[in-house]
Amino acid sequence: MKTNVAGKLGEDCAAKFLESKGYTIITRNFRIRSAEIDIIAQIDDVIVFVEVKARSSTRHGLPVEAVNLRKQRKIIEAASVFLQDDNFCDCACRFDVVEIYLSGERVEEVNHIENAFEVMQED
Amino acid sequence: MYARTFGAATLGVDGLIISVEVDSANGMPAFDIVGLPSTAVRESKERVRTAIKNSGLRSRAEKITVNLAPANVRKESAGLDLPIAIGLLAAQGRLRPSVCEEFLFISELSLEGNLRSVAGVLPIAITARAEGFKKIIVAQENINEALLVEGLEVYAPKNLIDLVDFLDGEIELSPATPQPIHEPEGFVELVDDFADVQGQFMAKRALEIAAAGGHNVLMVGVPGSGKTMLAKRMSSILPEMTREEALEVTKIYSIAGKLPKGSGLVTKRPFQHPNHDASTAAIIGGGTNPTPGQVTLAHNGVLFLDELPEFNKNTLEALREPIEERQITISRVSNTLTFPSSIILICAMNPCPCGWNGDNDHLCRCSTVDIKRYTRKLSGPLLDRIDIQIRVPRVKYDELSSRRRNESSSSIRKRVSAAREIQTQRLSKYRLFCNAQMPHALIQEICILEPAAEELLKEVFDAKKLSTRSYDRIIKVGRTIADLDGGTDTILSRHVAEAIKLRSDFDIDS
Numbered sequence: 001m002k003t004n005v006a007g008k009l010g011e012d013c014a015a016k017f018l019e020s021k022g023y024t025i026i027t028r029n030f031r032i033r034s035a036e037i038d039i040i041a042q043i044d045d046v047i048v049f050v051e052v053k054a055r056s057s058t059r060h061g062l063p064v065e066a067v068n069l070r071k072q073r074k075i076i077e078a079a080s081v082f083l084q085d086d087n088f089c090d091c092a093c094r095f096d097v098v099e100i101y102l103s104g105e106r107v108e109e110v111n112h113i114e115n116a117f118e119v120m121q122e123d
Numbered sequence: 124m125y126a127r128t129f130g131a132a133t134l135g136v137d138g139l140i141i142s143v144e145v146d147s148a149n150g151m152p153a154f155d156i157v158g159l160p161s162t163a164v165r166e167s168k169e170r171v172r173t174a175i176k177n178s179g180l181r182s183r184a185e186k187i188t189v190n191l192a193p194a195n196v197r198k199e200s201a202g203l204d205l206p207i208a209i210g211l212l213a214a215q216g217r218l219r220p221s222v223c224e225e226f227l228f229i230s231e232l233s234l235e236g237n238l239r240s241v242a243g244v245l246p247i248a249i250t251a252r253a254e255g256f257k258k259i260i261v262a263q264e265n266i267n268e269a270l271l272v273e274g275l276e277v278y279a280p281k282n283l284i285d286l287v288d289f290l291d292g293e294i295e296l297s298p299a300t301p302q303p304i305h306e307p308e309g310f311v312e313l314v315d316d317f318a319d320v321q322g323q324f325m326a327k328r329a330l331e332i333a334a335a336g337g338h339n340v341l342m343v344g345v346p347g348s349g350k351t352m353l354a355k356r357m358s359s360i361l362p363e364m365t366r367e368e369a370l371e372v373t374k375i376y377s378i379a380g381k382l383p384k385g386s387g388l389v390t391k392r393p394f395q396h397p398n399h400d401a402s403t404a405a406i407i408g409g410g411t412n413p414t415p416g417q418v419t420l421a422h423n424g425v426l427f428l429d430e431l432p433e434f435n436k437n438t439l440e441a442l443r444e445p446i447e448e449r450q451i452t453i454s455r456v457s458n459t460l461t462f463p464s465s466i467i468l469i470c471a472m473n474p475c476p477c478g479w480n481g482d483n484d485h486l487c488r489c490s491t492v493d494i495k496r497y498t499r500k501l502s503g504p505l506l507d508r509i510d511i512q513i514r515v516p517r518v519k520y521d522e523l524s525s526r527r528r529n530e531s532s533s534s535i536r537k538r539v540s541a542a543r544e545i546q547t548q549r550l551s552k553y554r555l556f557c558n559a560q561m562p563h564a565l566i567q568e569i570c571i572l573e574p575a576a577e578e579l580l581k582e583v584f585d586a587k588k589l590s591t592r593s594y595d596r597i598i599k600v601g602r603t604i605a606d607l608d609g610g611t612d613t614i615l616s617r618h619v620a621e622a623i624k625l626r627s628d629f630d631i632d633s
Contacts, residue, residue, distance in 0.1 A: 076151065083151075092149040094184050115184040119153035 009107075010054025010100035011038050017098065017110045023048065032081050035074035039098075040082060047093040049079045051116075054100040063099040064113060072117050124148070126213035126220040129227045130191075130206030131251065132198045133243040133378050135413065135460035138250030140227070141203065142192045145210035150186035156207075158191030161199045161412075170232045171208045178236035178284040183215055197457060199412055202241035205230040205260065208283060209290070222290050226278075227251045227259045236283040240264035242380035245373055248272040260286065266299045267387035268377060271370065304386055315356045318531040322522035326353050329513045329625055330469075331535050334360045335542035336603030337557030339446065339468040339508060341431070344515030345485070346478040350471035353515070354427045357469055358392040359532035361424070362540040368423045371463060375422055379415050393424030399433035407441045408462055413453040418445040418464040431472040436500045442468070446508045449560075470509065482517060510559060510596045511625045538607055545610035546603075558603045563595055570598050576616040583623050597622045 015025055023041040030037045039050040051071070053063035067075075075095060083089055095118065099111040130141045154168045168189075175182050189207055191198050205228040213220045229247055231239040244265040249272055251259055258276045261269050269277045277299040280286040288294045317327060326342060330353060333340045342350045364372065366388075373389045376382045382389070397406060397417045408416030418426060428434060445451045445464035452461045475494045479485035489497075506512070546557050553565060561570075572580065584594060601614045601622040608618065 080151065090149055092183075092185060094152060115152065118184065119151045119186075 006054050006102060011052045013100055013107050014052040014098040015039055030082055032078050035078040037075055037078045047088055047091045048096050049075060050096045050098055051075055052098045054102055056102040064097050067097050076119055124214050124216060126210050128206040128210040128223045130203045131229055131247040132200040133246055136246060136374055136378055136462055138247030140250060140254055143206040143210050144190040145214040146188045147185045147214040152184040154187045156189045158194045159197045161197055163201045164198050164203050167204045167207055170204050173234045174232040174236040174283055175208060182211055197412055201231040202229040204232040208232060218290055225258055227256045230262045238262035243378045244268045245271055245377040248275055264384045266302050270301055271388055315359055316532045317356050317535060318529045320352060321525055322518040323349055326513060326515050329511050330357055332603050333511050335539045335607050337467055337559040338510035341470045341509045341512040342515045343472055343474050345482050345517050346473060348515045348517050350515050351429055354469045357425045358394045360535045360539055361392050362543050364392060364423060372423050375415055375419055379420060393421050395421035396427045399430045403438045403441050406438050407451050408453050411455060413455055413460045415462050418451055418466060419462040421466045422463045423465055426466045426468050428470045431470040432497050432500050439505055443504060507592050510600050513625060542606040545606045558599050561599055566595055566598050570602050571613045573613040573615050576614055576619040579616050580619050600625055
């Protein structure tokens, strides 16, 4: 299976999973020039920025490990653009990662990591 | 929401109360610590967050800002973990902010949420008391130290969750009481006592006089003659420390992190014995945020420099200020700090590189040039500050094998204490406490020699061509000997005679 297909499958699955947990999906694939956020959802007045990582094997590490510092910075950058919107500018927010373990086209396991990372203090 | 708690750091030998302001608000999740934190304080955010989580408490992912005021001082203490954690819980509404402001929190946190001891609790507690704090929270190992300050209620919860319940009013904690110190059983402490030293009567007498008058001593002797053994016993004949002196010493030990865990007041006079390759900063203190050096750790006690000429020349010269002023000022870009260093300096050295110069039974292999080079580091100004300079000869076999017990330290100490008492009465109005501290003018005023003593001193002065400083030193030591002799008003000729013997015996600078 091609990676982009797997990615799309993972994101759909993650969105369904979040909705089942009571989240409201605000938007998907929010994109600015240099970065993209897979899912933006909301629960109890908290805006949640979700990065979805799907993997069919852990040969190259866990899915969550792929969300490295560089990726985090990009997500944070996109999130700050999103929060410029008047409707959301004074909301609490959070960065989550959803790991999807695939076996062929079947989803084996979904793992939701809340508050996976935060803004780093610049020294 | 905003909350404020109080923590503390140390600056020099004093505590510094730090106001810890915590704000937790909506926004991008972050945990920033501002207000010049050191690396240890910056890393506290990981300990704080993990400790809160592992205590079964929750902290929300919000934009958390911690400010440590005053902002212009660099904060070194890991003891800020606890005030930050409590401040965070209060800012997120878990604790009532008003309750938290009544306490001073000093403790490091383990990842598990347990309170850990930190250095510098005593000076911090002293400052806290002075600034009007009534209640202080420390780790259990720090109880005895904090309790040395009267008028403070000390609480020592085991972990963060107990503390939170206590602040919530859900459980009662009673103020801590002094904890017994557990000595390992069957452990015999070896006490250095002058009774163990065979022979060396002259040296023992010299150290007694030095202890009585606070004089510095230089012992010159062949290898293995017992210089180190003698010096190590010096603190056993010094008078017991007053509570004030003991507090000063404990404070310094506390800041230097040298206080054994769980212990309270230090009652033994310090004896510091730095190796001769110690750096100047290690001896006199230093660092970007200055920390006390050996001269300060030896405050109210003895600093022993073995193999004196092997020390770095700059280090030796740097000793002049602490010897003279009884304190040392360390200036760095960030601040200038003064550390106390009221010490008796005891130095030991060999007479020459091979060690046998002047010995009757061995041949010295050193050339005159070798000896010159060896002693050249000892500058006149430094030697001038050492009132008593003696030779320590090799011990004879008969003396060594003798099983006779010599006079014990405690009986020497009685004489020393009596002599100190006389000096305190005479000198306290000048804010001095021992003879060695008398300046030239004061010597002229209060050290009166009997005519025969005057004559003797004049004779020696002319014959040996002594300097004014040497003259002063002989009189000072003479005064101490007279004090040991019952404190006669005038200094008698036998006192002057002994004083002369204690310094002209070996004279490097003449």
